[in-house]
Amino acid sequence: MGQPSMNTLKVTLPESADSQALPQGNIKMSARDVKVFYGASEALHGINMDIYENEVVAFIGPSGCGKSTFLRCLNRMNDTIDSARVTGKVTLDDQDIYDPSLDVVQLRAQVGMVFQKPNPFPKSIFENIAYGPRLHGLVDNKTDLEEIVESSLRRAGLWNEVKDRLDAPGTGLSGGQQQRLCIARAIAVSPEVILMDEPCSALDPIATTIIEELIDELKGSYTIAIVTHNMQQAARVSDRTAFFHLGNLVELSATREIFTNPQDTRTEDYITGRFG
């Protein structure tokens, strides 16, 4: 176990999570003393967290609290920002993902990501889904590929809506459909973990509900970490919830626990709407 950071001492140690009456599995990912620097300024001050297999964990907190930054550490998307620097240790199945010998390509095939704004490629719906499998050489022939596309779209609950127009451009779909297309695109490479960065913030309430139902369906087979600024959403979809504030992980416990009986006054202030 890593060093517990000062700010997170009281409630956020994984041990505290063990006490929750939750179906616990194996630890899928774990973070120890993760700090992120943008240039000289420190955006995350040593985060410790364990994420269990096939659970949904929600990250909440006011804007700029570091929840998205932390999420992006989990599949090394911070690498794409020139000024960002990450220290500490993040493991996936006990393997250090920042180890130089680990290939980031492979990591991202295992840890997929869905972004804030739906970002389908300017290609057909079929090509959007086929993109990942083709890149990674997951299929040998067209039939296999078609099968993957269909099963991914089915999983994402989009198949019935688009099966007749797989050649239509993905950008022509509605916002909610686009986001589900992006989820299907991520599923198509069979990841183990899916990171979702405020996936519903650009969507209307109905589309949001559909995505939330989808997350619920996926959670049996995928480990999901979701960033949201919508507390109701966190309450609805997640098993556990982590509260971030000013670059610290303040509290992490079972979702019901955190919303009914927060341990930290900052958490309480936030969920009762005293700041946000």
Add this chain to the structure above:
Amino acid sequence: MSNMLLITLLLGLMAIAYQLGLVRSKGVAATTSGTGVKMHSRPTYHAMLVALWVGVPAALIFAVWSLFQPGIIESMVLAQLPPEMMPATENDVRILLRRIHNLSGGFGLIEEAAAYELNAARYMAELRSISQMLMIALMASVAATALVWTRKRIHPLLRARNQVEQAVRVLLVACSAVAILTTIGIVLSMIGEAMRFFSFVSPMDFFFGTTWNPRFSTVGTDGQTGFGMLPLLWGTMMIALIALAVAVPVGLMAAIFLSEYASDRVRAVAKPIIEVLAGIPTIVYGFFALITVGPFLANFGASLGLEIRATSAITAGLVMGIMIIPFISSLSDDIITQVPKSLRDGSLGLGATKSETIRKVVLPAALPGIVGAILLAASRAIGETMIVVLAAGNSPVLTANPFEAVSTMTVTIVNQLTGDLDFASPQSLVAFALGLTLFVITLLLNVVALVIVRKYREQYE
């Protein structure tokens, strides 16, 4: 009195008018200050209005007068010439007028002047001074009237500011019209001269003829004269294609490398250096092609057993390609950076490598913009002149061999229009027909490219 002096005087007069207007309007303002009537405009605006009224009409008179005076005086002088001395051809009339001009201006002539010429010169000088005096008198009286009238007009309710601003707007609109007038000028002058050319040579022969051989002999007397444009068009296209074949891969890859891979330091150094290529005058490229690239290619070809002429399509095309590299690279750079980061993230998040992301997501997304950039570059290559004048070898033949000398439309325009400018012969006029064709081709390319690029920008805004 010279024109310069007159303009200076007029400006001085405007300054005085401004001062007078300023004093007067301040006076008016002072008298009304207690009465509750507020001046609509500040005194400076009243003063400006006075100055404008004094200056602008007088300047207009000056401009119109200067435009028509020489013509009227010349015709008056010609009218009083003894009829037997009147030259027969238009050209001789021009020469005679020139002599009279010189005499009346006191420059002297190389040969002796005839008595009738001296008379005419004296008459011309006389007319000139009369006209000059008339003009000054007219300008002075208009300016004076305007000064008195507008000064008296100053009143608290006069909307001087609005009027001055209206004048400013009119001036601004007039300036914007210059760009339009230029286009109209280009189109009209080209069409006009090209029509005159087509009165000598049929458009069919010009556009579809395969022989380019404009003999400088009397027109139509010998059958070997050929005004077929195709060899020139072909040469133009061949060189432009070679140039694009050089510039597109290099420029595009350089843009990709600098925007996606290079560190900030490398980019800060390499980008401006590559852009230096865009600022170098084309004559310098031409010279470079002539003394360095051409001989190098010829030697290189010889070592391979190929016959490459020093001045050839390949030489001109290669150097033109170098010239276009920064054009392609900076346009592509703009376009590539406009592809939203979210698309890149989407691809990288799936585990794509950087190059896969660029090749499979960024470039396809940027394709319309890049096509637009290439079209713009093509239009530039087609219109480029000096490189081909120096390095293409000027040989208007239809050949598919890029190692041979060719000629282009621009080269031919230069060839036909340098030296004697005789605007009556098809040999000169053909330049305008070629220019018109060139203009239309580049215009089409530009319009299409601009539309594509604009659509592309809107897509990601």
Add this chain to the structure above:
Amino acid sequence: MKTTNMMPEDQLDLAQKRDRMQQRVKASLKRRHAQEKRFKGMGMAAVVTALAFVTLLFFTILSKGLPAFWQATLTLQVYFDPEVIRIDPKPEKRSDESEGAFQQRYLAWQTQLGFVNFNRIILDSLAREIPEAPEYQRDALRLVTSGERFALRGLVEKDPSIIGQTLTLDLLADANVDVWMKGNIDRNLPDAQQQLSARTRAWVDELQARGVIKSKFSTALFMNPDSRSSLASAGLAGAFMGSLMMMLIVMFLAVPVGVASAIYLEEFAPKNKLTDLIEVNINNLAAVPSIVFGLLGASVFILWFKMPLSAPLVGGLVLSLMTLPTVIIATRSTLKAIPPSIRQAALGIGASKVQSVFHHVLPLAIPGILTGAILGVAQALGETAPLLLIGMSSFVASVPATPFEQSTALPVQIYLWQGNELRNFFEARTSAAIIVLLALMITLNALAIWLRKKFETRW
């Protein structure tokens, strides 16, 4: 809704599938990373290629052109022999005489001076170094470039008191001497193919060994106009003056008109079909080949308005029209970058639209406008093709005093020189002219960059 967790066998299926996928991903890695490297390598190669072209271009021009700033020069004792220079005293203006009469007398004196055989003076000076020179006048006179006799005449005209004196003067050697000295001609060529006679060549070598002929920095390139009779003294002064006049015309025409029209389009013009058309029109005008502007100049200014051929005035007008779109586009983008809040603030306190533009927006835009204007002028400075079409390709041996006189321009001078038959002399001189032109352009561009840096505002 209900959570539908998967059955254990499904879970197993998924785990197997994931394993298989991971294997496949791993298998693809090597190929993909190699591809990545190749792609990056291609990009780097492209950048290196572009940089290599820049380097090669500058290296060629500099290595060819720099030596031309130093020219073979003879240092001779020149005796202004009163026996040869038989002229009246230089006329002074008398108080009782009219300007015209004095001019007449002065002209007569100049004519007298014009008849003096300055070749004789040069020959005599050469004879001090080469005793046999008078016997082989033709060979001896090929040593000094023919323009130098006019230089000597100029000295006498300026100060006739030097008659009778002996001065130590630097005289430019003939272009062929320069070529021979710099080794720009094969020394082993047979006599018939040499540009200088065997005797002259021997003299050059001898004088060079004695230090009488040396390569010296020459101001001829900057101070003299073009010349065809005395190639060694051909210079850029005329072209420079022509270019300068044209630049001034561009600055005083294209810049104000362009800025005014940009202000109108950006700040005042209603957004409608017409302004759309103007916008498209300006963008297209910016991409019209420069030679088309030359055709416009030839047809409108020369043919219709009967303006003089080869005049900087016409050149300046043509270049102004050509630069106009550049200035308009640059100014518009500067104005666009100024936040609307500035305008709203001015309008909000009761300024009129015109006042808000001229008092508040324009002052903020001035650095950007200046940068655009300078870049436009620099572009016009390097333009050649349109000038050829308005007659500027003719040879002009004088420095123009007014924009109505015949003149040439720097890039046109380069074009004319590169075509000169004495290739082995003019290749270097053309490169030197290019260096001068590029130096001017780099100065202008550096000025623009400096302005931009100094006044750059980030909104």
